[in-house]
Each structure stands twice: as C-alpha cells, then as structure tokens.
Amino acid sequence: MIKGHVFIATSLDGFIARDDGEIEWLLERDDPSENHGMDDFIEKVDAVIMGRGTFEAVRDVRPWFYRRPVLVLSATLADQPVPDELEGRVRFSGKSPEQAMTMLEAEGCRHVYVDGGLVIQSFLQLGLIDDMTITRVPILLGSGRSLFGPTASDICLIHEETRSFPSGLVQSRYRLAA
Known part of the structure; x- marks a missing residue:
C-alpha cells in the first residue's frame, strides 16, 4: 500500500514561507555541516508530490535537488x-490527491514525499499521510504561509523522536495515530 510522508521545515511560529512565498530565510539557515536527514529520507521515497506554490518556489534552484520524480498537483499547470x-x-x-496516489501506486511507488503547505493540508485531511518530520528553524516570521490550516476534526499524532542541532534547529518526527 502506498504511503505519504512529510519532511518539512517551519519557522518557530509555524510558517513555511513568507506571505509572498519567499523562502530565502530558510535557505540562509541551512548549515551544510549538519546532517538533518534529508538525504536519508529521499533515499527511502519513490516519488515527490508538491503543489504549484512549492514548485514555483523551487523550480529555478540549480542544481535541481529532487532526485526522485516530481508530480506537481495543479489545475493551473496541468495543461502547461x-x-x-x-x-x-x-x-x-x-488529479486529486487520491487519484494522484492511486496513479503513483499503479506505477510501483510505495513511499511518496508530500511537500508544500496546501498539499500537505489536503493530504492530512484525507488520511493520506503516515508520518511527518518537522524541523523548526529558530526564527519568528510573524506572518506567512502556515504549514497547518483549519481541520474538520482533530488529527492525533504519536511523537516518535525529537533531536536538536548546534545551529538551533529542532526536528521532531510524528506518526499519525490510527
């Protein structure tokens, strides 16, 4: 069965980007001497699903850092x-989140990296996320694009691990409760 996984960073106040989508604050805080586990995480996934906003934020980054096939869910870009x-x-x-996961599963994917605030929110609402690794960056943005939006009901999580890094980043891993 296909599983959705989240690996994302937020500001301490829960934002994944500024109001205009800018993420330079995040890139500036990345310390290449620290291993935050992204490479190990990517090795375990078969594909990446992201939304248009995330794609637009990263499409010009070179070298292209996604080493797995990327599916961008966007009605706007679908015909482009x-x-x-x-x-x-x-x-x-x-495609809808369910249709996208069904398609990827039919293509042989078992583990999918789900990236981008609105996409993560929709996948969570539909029960398509199995676990989340969230890294909190020690910066307060005050406003921006929130990782989590309103939910129709509580989404219970089980804490699995938290670790901190010399740079001040704090990373927690959660599994979604059954």
Missing part, C-alpha cells in the same frame, strides 16, 4: 508544458 530543463524529472497533473 514542463520546462525543458526539467523534462523527465517533473510532470504536471490536475
């Missing part, structure tokens, strides 16, 4: 061509 330099690495789709 993929940029030439990302051909074969990225595809656009207007």
Whole structure:
C-alpha cells in the first residue's frame, strides 16, 4: 500500500514561507555541516508530490535537488508544458490527491514525499499521510504561509523522536495515530 510522508521545515511560529512565498530565510539557515536527514529520507521515497506554490518556489534552484520524480498537483499547470530543463524529472497533473496516489501506486511507488503547505493540508485531511518530520528553524516570521490550516476534526499524532542541532534547529518526527 502506498504511503505519504512529510519532511518539512517551519519557522518557530509555524510558517513555511513568507506571505509572498519567499523562502530565502530558510535557505540562509541551512548549515551544510549538519546532517538533518534529508538525504536519508529521499533515499527511502519513490516519488515527490508538491503543489504549484512549492514548485514555483523551487523550480529555478540549480542544481535541481529532487532526485526522485516530481508530480506537481495543479489545475493551473496541468495543461502547461514542463520546462525543458526539467523534462523527465517533473510532470504536471490536475488529479486529486487520491487519484494522484492511486496513479503513483499503479506505477510501483510505495513511499511518496508530500511537500508544500496546501498539499500537505489536503493530504492530512484525507488520511493520506503516515508520518511527518518537522524541523523548526529558530526564527519568528510573524506572518506567512502556515504549514497547518483549519481541520474538520482533530488529527492525533504519536511523537516518535525529537533531536536538536548546534545551529538551533529542532526536528521532531510524528506518526499519525490510527
């Protein structure tokens, strides 16, 4: 059965980007001497699902750092061509989260990295996320794009691990309660 996994960073006040989508504050805090586990995480996933906002924030980053196929869920981009330099690495789709997961499962995927605030929110609401690794960056943005939005009901989590880094980052891993 296919499983959705989250690996994301937020400001201490829970934002994944500024109001305009800018994430430079996050990139500036990345300490290459620290191993936050992203490489190990990516090795365990078969594909990445993200939304248009996340794609637009990272599409010009070079080198392209996603080493797995990326599916961008976006009704806006679904009929657009993929940029030439990302051909074969990225595809656009207007599918629903459930349809996207069904399609990827049929293609042999078992573990999918779900990235982007609105996409994560929708996958959580639909019960398509199995676990989340959330890294809190010691910065207060005051406003921005929140990782979590309103929920129809409580979503219970089971804490599995928390670790801290010399840079001040604090990373917690949660499993969604059954």
